[in-house]
Amino acid sequence: MTSDLPPARLRVAPSPTGDPHVGTAYMSLFNLAYARKTGGAFVLRIEDTDRARYQADSERQITETLRWLGLPWDEGPDVGGPYAPYRQSERLDTYRPYVDRLVADGHAYYCWCTPERLAELRKSQERSKASVTGYDRLCLGKTREERALLPGFQETPVVRMLVPDDVPLVFDDLIRGSVAAPRPDDQVLLKTDGFPTYHMAVVVDDHLMGITHVVRGEEWISSTPKHLLLYGWLGWDAPAFAHMPLLRNTDRSKISKRKNPAARLLWFVEQGYLPEALRNFLQLLAYPPADDESEISTFDEFVEGFEWTKINTVGPIFDLDKLNWLNGTYIRNLPVAELGERLVDFVRTHQRPLTVAESAVVYGAAAMLQPRLVLLSDALDQLTFALTPDADLVIDEDARSQLTDAAPGVLDAAVATLEALPEFTHEAIDEGLRTTLVEGLGLKPRVAFAALRVAVTGRKVSPPLFESMALLGKESVLARLRSLRASL
Ligand code: GLU
Numbered sequence: 001m002t003s004d005l006p007p008a009r010l011r012v013a014p015s016p017t018g019d020p021h022v023g024t025a026y027m028s029l030f031n032l033a034y035a036r037k038t039g040g041a042f043v044l045r046i047e048d049t050d051r052a053r054y055q056a057d058s059e060r061q062i063t064e065t066l067r068w069l070g071l072p073w074d075e076g077p078d079v080g081g082p083y084a085p086y087r088q089s090e091r092l093d094t095y096r097p098y099v100d101r102l103v104a105d106g107h108a109y110y111c112w113c114t115p116e117r118l119a120e121l122r123k124s125q126e127r128s129k130a131s132v133t134g135y136d137r138l139c140l141g142k143t144r145e146e147r148a149l150l151p152g153f154q155e156t157p158v159v160r161m162l163v164p165d166d167v168p169l170v171f172d173d174l175i176r177g178s179v180a181a182p183r184p185d186d187q188v189l190l191k192t193d194g195f196p197t198y199h200m201a202v203v204v205d206d207h208l209m210g211i212t213h214v215v216r217g218e219e220w221i222s223s224t225p226k227h228l229l230l231y232g233w234l235g236w237d238a239p240a241f242a243h244m245p246l247l248r249n250t251d252r253s254k255i256s257k258r259k260n261p262a263a264r265l266l267w268f269v270e271q272g273y274l275p276e277a278l279r280n281f282l283q284l285l286a287y288p289p290a291d292d293e294s295e296i297s298t299f300d301e302f303v304e305g306f307e308w309t310k311i312n313t314v315g316p317i318f319d320l321d322k323l324n325w326l327n328g329t330y331i332r333n334l335p336v337a338e339l340g341e342r343l344v345d346f347v348r349t350h351q352r353p354l355t356v357a358e359s360a361v362v363y364g365a366a367a368m369l370q371p372r373l374v375l376l377s378d379a380l381d382q383l384t385f386a387l388t389p390d391a392d393l394v395i396d397e398d399a400r401s402q403l404t405d406a407a408p409g410v411l412d413a414a415v416a417t418l419e420a421l422p423e424f425t426h427e428a429i430d431e432g433l434r435t436t437l438v439e440g441l442g443l444k445p446r447v448a449f450a451a452l453r454v455a456v457t458g459r460k461v462s463p464p465l466f467e468s469m470a471l472l473g474k475e476s477v478l479a480r481l482r483s484l485r486a487s488l
Helices: 022-037 058-068 092-104 115-127 144-148 198-208 218-233 265-271 275-283 299-304 320-333 336-351 356-364 378-382 407-420 426-440 445-457 465-472 474-487
Strands: 009-012 041-044 108-113 153-161 170-173 177-180 188-190 213-217 240-244
Touching: 009 022, 009 213, 022 041, 022 058, 022 213, 022 240, 022 265, 022 275, 022 299, 041 058, 058 265, 092 108, 092 153, 092 188, 092 198, 108 115, 108 144, 144 153, 153 218, 170 218, 170 240, 188 198, 198 218, 213 218, 218 240, 275 299, 275 320, 336 356, 336 378, 407 426, 407 445, 407 474, 426 445, 426 465, 445 465, 445 474, 465 474
Parallel strands: 009 041, 213 240
Antiparallel strands: 108 153, 153 188, 170 177
């Protein structure tokens, strides 16, 4: 499937600051698509230089959810690769010499200003609505001793880049064409804790890891001029850039974990979305369907037609109705046995333990549930009746109140009919009960079967009645019919 394009190296570079954002999956998908299209490589790099926001569980959640989604990386912290290590905290020695070089060349300088002084500076710039904002370069050109005489001094300096007046602000983007960004501040490159900032580390690593295409969210456009300066100063060729549109809520606001549960990648796992449905959904965000006829397409089809210029820069709305539709469609397209396995696995992992017998019930319900499931998580509720011992079945009040005077007769006739059935398949049950109740007793199917549904499931609404009965088995069904009959 590879094209005649030169093999590209791409990466996704999440920061492990919490459970993964759906945007990480979106970026991974598009990065991976181009890596596959060109026969190149897709790299996972963990950008863990922000120690204040670091969360220990986050990296595992990132790798587990991306793997769940079927977006594998060729190189990464867990699989290794020629440019290891792939965790920035393990590469601190790598960055330092480049920082020193920038200082020696006059492209960067030490800054001993305290956080308090910087906060004060920011406040006064805001108050005076200053046209020039950002760091005021108090430390520029001063030795440590000179600076120490002034207020707001701290012992350990940071290193800042010296952004020149003529910094180029326009760059080429594979999706957007020519893009203009605002003038950057004298960005910190090395922090007091000895860790590089994102800006320093990302440029060094993208270069050393041979990344040819930097594909990331639109929020990084304003950082790109800084990165381009660094590439130039270090004498390196810059990669190509593609800034993907931001995902948006239906009210067009940026999707955030604080406001929208669907911003959390784990939410989709917990809800019972199929990874292939979510992958297909992400393929359609700001991107046209692979096929004119249908929005359903495989990853390979997506890769086949992949082009940066097809991406729409308008932030796509994250439409859960569409995802639900896709999920239902993928559920219906699964072989029944596979749906059964996924249901058992889902219930066990995310809902509750299952005994061997209960697993068999859930597995056996796949064919019955397949036409009506939206999420894997819906199954457990629909199967409550089948996972409850006969003696514990509770008849809902609203279900009981539906029973008519015909109920005792219906239940008696049903027991007699079902007892005599030689095989307890849903077809045989359907035929037997129709013959007795509808044709024999002359009852309307609605009346006849409503009473049976209440007896068997305890509810007004349930999965299809005859299939529910077949799932329960003859003994259980008869016990339940008799029990309701006895209570009337
Ligand atoms: N670590 C950055 C993030 O968390 C990566 C940005 C980039 O891809 O350059 O989004």
